[in-house]
Amino acid sequence: MSRSPRLLLTAGVLATALATLAACAPGSDTSAPPPQATASSVQTDASKLGDVTLVVWDQEVRGGQAAQMEELNKAFQAKYPNIKLKRVSRSFDDLKTTLRLALSGNEPPDVVEANNGRSDMGEFVKANQLIPLDPYATAYGWDKRYPASVRQYSSYSPDGKTFGQGNLYGLPQVGEVVGVYYSKKKLAAAGVEAPKTWDEFEASLVTLKGKGEPPLVLGNLEKWPAIHVFGTVQGRTTPADSIKQLAFGQKGASWKTPENVKAAQTLTDWVTKGYFNEGFNGQDYDPAWQSFSKGKGSYLIAGTWLQADLQKAMGDDVGFMVPPGTSADAKPLATGGTGLPFAITAKSKHPEAAAAYINFITSKDAMGTLAKTGNLPVADTAAQQVTPGLQQDVFTAFGKTVEADGLVPYLDYATPTMYDTIGAALQDLLAKKATPDQFLDRLEKDYSAFAAKNG
Amino acid sequence: MRSPRRTGSPPGEPRRIAYLYLLPGFLVYAAFLLYPLLRSVQLSFYDWDGLTLGRWIGFANYREIVSDEGLRAAFGHALVLIVFFAVVPVCVGLVLASILNRAKVRGLPFFRTVVFLPQVVAMVVVAVAWRRVYAPDGSLNALLGALGLDSLQRGWLGDYALALPAVGFVGTWFETGLVTVLLLAGMSRISGDLYEAARLDGAGPVREFFAVTLPSVRGEIAVASTLTVIAALRTFDLVYVTTGGGPGTSTSVPSYEVYHRAFELGRVGSAAAVGVTLTVVILAISLLINWIGDREAAS
Numbered sequence: 184m185s186r187s188p189r190l191l192l193t194a195g196v197l198a199t200a201l202a203t204l205a206a207c208a209p210g211s212d213t214s215a216p217p218p219q220a221t222a223s224s225v226q227t228d229a230s231k232l233g234d235v236t237l238v239v240w241d242q243e244v245r246g247g248q249a250a251q252m253e254e255l256n257k258a259f260q261a262k263y264p265n266i267k268l269k270r271v272s273r274s275f276d277d278l279k280t281t282l283r284l285a286l287s288g289n290e291p292p293d294v295v296e297a298n299n300g301r302s303d304m305g306e307f308v309k310a311n312q313l314i315p316l317d318p319y320a321t322a323y324g325w326d327k328r329y330p331a332s333v334r335q336y337s338s339y340s341p342d343g344k345t346f347g348q349g350n351l352y353g354l355p356q357v358g359e360v361v362g363v364y365y366s367k368k369k370l371a372a373a374g375v376e377a378p379k380t381w382d383e384f385e386a387s388l389v390t391l392k393g394k395g396e397p398p399l400v401l402g403n404l405e406k407w408p409a410i411h412v413f414g415t416v417q418g419r420t421t422p423a424d425s426i427k428q429l430a431f432g433q434k435g436a437s438w439k440t441p442e443n444v445k446a447a448q449t450l451t452d453w454v455t456k457g458y459f460n461e462g463f464n465g466q467d468y469d470p471a472w473q474s475f476s477k478g479k480g481s482y483l484i485a486g487t488w489l490q491a492d493l494q495k496a497m498g499d500d501v502g503f504m505v506p507p508g509t510s511a512d513a514k515p516l517a518t519g520g521t522g523l524p525f526a527i528t529a530k531s532k533h534p535e536a537a538a539a540y541i542n543f544i545t546s547k548d549a550m551g552t553l554a555k556t557g558n559l560p561v562a563d564t565a566a567q568q569v570t571p572g573l574q575q576d577v578f579t580a581f582g583k584t585v586e587a588d589g590l591v592p593y594l595d596y597a598t599p600t601m602y603d604t605i606g607a608a609l610q611d612l613l614a615k616k617a618t619p620d621q622f623l624d625r626l627e628k629d630y631s632a633f634a635a636k637n638g
Numbered sequence: 639m640r641s642p643r644r645t646g647s648p649p650g651e652p653r654r655i656a657y658l659y660l661l662p663g664f665l666v667y668a669a670f671l672l673y674p675l676l677r678s679v680q681l682s683f684y685d686w687d688g689l690t691l692g693r694w695i696g697f698a699n700y701r702e703i704v705s706d707e708g709l710r711a712a713f714g715h716a717l718v719l720i721v722f723f724a725v726v727p728v729c730v731g732l733v734l735a736s737i738l739n740r741a742k743v744r745g746l747p748f749f750r751t752v753v754f755l756p757q758v759v760a761m762v763v764v765a766v767a768w769r770r771v772y773a774p775d776g777s778l779n780a781l782l783g784a785l786g787l788d789s790l791q792r793g794w795l796g797d798y799a800l801a802l803p804a805v806g807f808v809g810t811w812f813e814t815g816l817v818t819v820l821l822l823a824g825m826s827r828i829s830g831d832l833y834e835a836a837r838l839d840g841a842g843p844v845r846e847f848f849a850v851t852l853p854s855v856r857g858e859i860a861v862a863s864t865l866t867v868i869a870a871l872r873t874f875d876l877v878y879v880t881t882g883g884g885p886g887t888s889t890s891v892p893s894y895e896v897y898h899r900a901f902e903l904g905r906v907g908s909a910a911a912v913g914v915t916l917t918v919v920i921l922a923i924s925l926l927i928n929w930i931g932d933r934e935a936a937s
Contacts (some may be wrong), residue, residue: 209681209692209906280901281690306904310689404795406884462774464885465793470773590732599903609806610885 308344353524402471722806860931
C-alpha cells in the first residue's frame with residue numbers, strides 16, 4: 184500500500200469515529216420525574232417489607248459520628264432483621280466526588296448522604312435522581328418532628344432551581360452552628376469577661392491585643408474557614424432576611440449594600456490591627472484550632488463540629504457562645520445549618536425500606552443516641568441530658584438559635600460556583616489584595632449572573 | 639505442518655498475519671487510551687453537567703479557555719512550574735552528576751540512592767510533608783528563627799508572591815534526583831579517552847565539562863527534560879494537597895482546573911476542553927524538546 188491511500192484510510196477511520204461519537208450526546212435524558220408514593224399507601228412498619236438489602240452511602244467516618252452510625256445501624260438490624268444494610272462510608276471529600284458518578288449509574292445506592300448545596304443536592308434534584316420525601320414525611324410525621332428552619336436546608340423546587348423551599352429531599356441527623364469558642368483562662372488573665380454584646384466583643388479584642396497576643400485564631404489555607412468568620416461578622420451588620428436571600432441564591436437581594444461593606448471593612452480592620460495570628464492564609468485549619476486548644480489566642484470562630492475535640496483537649500477552660508448581638512437580649516443570629524441530609528435515590532428498588540431506615544436514624548431515640556455519642560442532634564436538642572460545660576453551651580446555643588429562627592445558611596450555598604468565588608475572594612480580602620468594594624463586586628458578579636440565568 | 643513457503647519468508651510476512659499479532663495489544667490500547675481520549679474530545683464540545691443530557695455548543699468551551707482570565711492564569715502557572723520542575727533540576731542535576739562522576743567518590747551507590755529517594759515516595763506523601771514544612775509554625779520558619787532571620791518568617795503557602803515558587807521548589811526537590819541519576823548513567827558511558835584528550839589539550843574541569851560531558855549527554859538531557867516538563871504540566875496532586883489553588887487563585891494549574899470543573903462545579907464539558915488543551919500543549923512541548931535534541935545531535 185502506498186503512502187497516500189493509507190493516509191486516506193486513516194483519515195477515513197478517524198472521521199468515522201468522530202462522527203459516531205458526535206452523533207450520541209453524553210448523559211441520559213432524565214426529564215421524566217420518578218413515580219411518587221402517596222402518604223396513605225406508605226407502609227410504615229418496616230418488618231412487613233419482606234427481605235430487602237439496602238445500600239447506604241454515608242460520610243460518618245470520624246469519632247462520634249462513626250460511633251452513632253454504628254450503634255444506630257446495629258439497633259436497626261436487631262429490630263428489622265428482614266432488612267439487610269450494606270454500609271459504604273467514605274470521607275466527605277470522597278463522597279462528594281464519587282456520588283455524582285454513582286447516581287448516574289444504573290445501580291445507585293438506595294440511601295445517600297448528599298451535601299445540601301446547589302452543586303450537589305440541587306443538581307441531583309434537577310436530574311430527577313432523588314425522590315421527594317413529602318409523602319413519607321406525612322406518613323411518619325417528620326414535618327412535626329423537624330422545625331421548618333431545619334427542613335428548609337434540604338428543600339428544593341422540583342426543577343431544582345429554587346433552594347430553601349418546595350419539596351423535602353432529605354433528612355439530616357445533626358445540626359451545626361458557627362459561634363465563638365473562648366478560653367476562660369486567657370480572658371480572665373486579661374481581665375476580660377465573656378462578652379455579652381458585639382461591642383463588648385470588639386472592645387475585648389482591643390484589650391487582648393494590648394496584652395501582646397493576637398486574640399483571634401484562624402487557619403485559612405483551605406479557603407473555606409474564612410467564610411465562617413465573615414458570616415459571623417455579616418450577621419452583626421446585615422439583616423437576616425437578606426443574608427438568607429443571598430445565601431440561598433434567591434433573586435432580589437444584593438451584595439452591594441452598606442451593611443455588607445461594613446462587614447467586609449470590619450474584617451479588613453481586624454487584619455490591620457493584628458487581631459489574627461500571623462500567616463493565617465498559609466495555616467491549616469486543623470493545626471489552627473489545635474493551637475487554640477493548646478493555649479494560643481483567646482477566641483476561635485468556628486462551628487459546633489469542633490466541640491468534642493476541644494472539650495477533650497481543654498476541659499473546663501473552654502466555653503462556647505452564639506456570636507453576641509447588639510444587646511445582651513438581642514435575637515440570636517448565626518451561620519449554621521444541618522449535617523448532610525440522607526436522601527433516597529430515584530432508581531432505588533426499595534424506597535419504602537429506605538424511608539423506614541431514614542426514619543429510624545432520625546427518630547427521637549436516635550437523637551438521644553446522637554447526644555450520647557457527642558453529636559449535636561438537630562431535633563429535640565433542648566430535651567437532651569448532657570454534661571454541663573462546653574457540651575451544654577453548644578446545645579443551648581443551637582437550641583436557642585433554632586427556636587428564634589436565627590439560623591442563616593452558609594454563604595457558599597448560593598450558587599454552584601460560590602464556594603470557590605467567596606473562598607478565593609476572602610483570601611484576597613484578608614491579604615488586602617482586594618478592597619471591601621472589590622470583594623463585594625466579585626461576589627455580586629457571581630450571585631447576579633446566577634440569579635439571572637436561574638430565573 | 640508448517641508450509642515450507644512460509645518458513646522462507648521474512649518474519650512478520652504476510653502483513654495481514656502480522657497485524658493479527660498486534661491486535662490484542664491494540665485492543666487494550668484502544669479501550670484504555672484511544673477511546674477515553676476520543677470521548678474527552680467529544681465531551682469538550684458539549685455543555686454537560688455529568689448528570690442530565692448534554693448540549694452541543696461547538697467551540698465555546700475552548701473559547702472560554704482563551705477568554706477566561708482564571709484559566710489563562712492557570713496555564714501561566716504551569717509554565718512557571720516548568721522552570722522549577724525541569725529547568726532548575728536539569729541544571730542542578732548536571733552539576734551534581736558531573737561532580738559525582740568526576741570525583742569517583744566512595745559509596746557512590748549510597749549517594750545515588752539518597753539523591754533518587756524522593757522519586758520513590760508517593761507525591762501525596764511528599765506534599766503532606768512539605769505542607770508541614772511550610773506551615774507558619776513549621777520547620778522552615780523554625781529554621782529561619784534559629785538563624786535569626788525572623789523577618790523572613792511567613793505562612794509560605796499563604797503568601798501571594800511565594801506560594802507558587804514554594805510549590806515549585808517541592809517539584810525541584812522531587813525531580814532533581816531523577817535527572818541526576820539519568821545524567822549519571824549517561825556520563826558513565828563517556829569514554830575516558832575523551833577526557834584524557836581534553837586534558838592533554840590543556841582543558842580545565844570547566845572546559846572539560848562544556849567540551850566533553852555536555853555534548854555527550856545531550857540525549858539524556860532531552861529525555862530528562864521531556865519527563866520533567868510533562869510532570870510539571872500535569873501537576874495535580876501536589877497543588878491539590880498543598881494549596882488547593884490558593885491563596886486566591888495564585889497556584890491554580892490546568893490539571894487542578896480539570897478536577898475542579900468536573901467534580902466540584904459539575905462542568906464536565908469545560909473540564910474535558912481544558913484536559914484536551916493540556917494534552918495538546920504537552921504534546922507540542924515534548925515534540926519541540928525532541929526536535930531540538932535531534933537537530934543538535936545531527937549537527
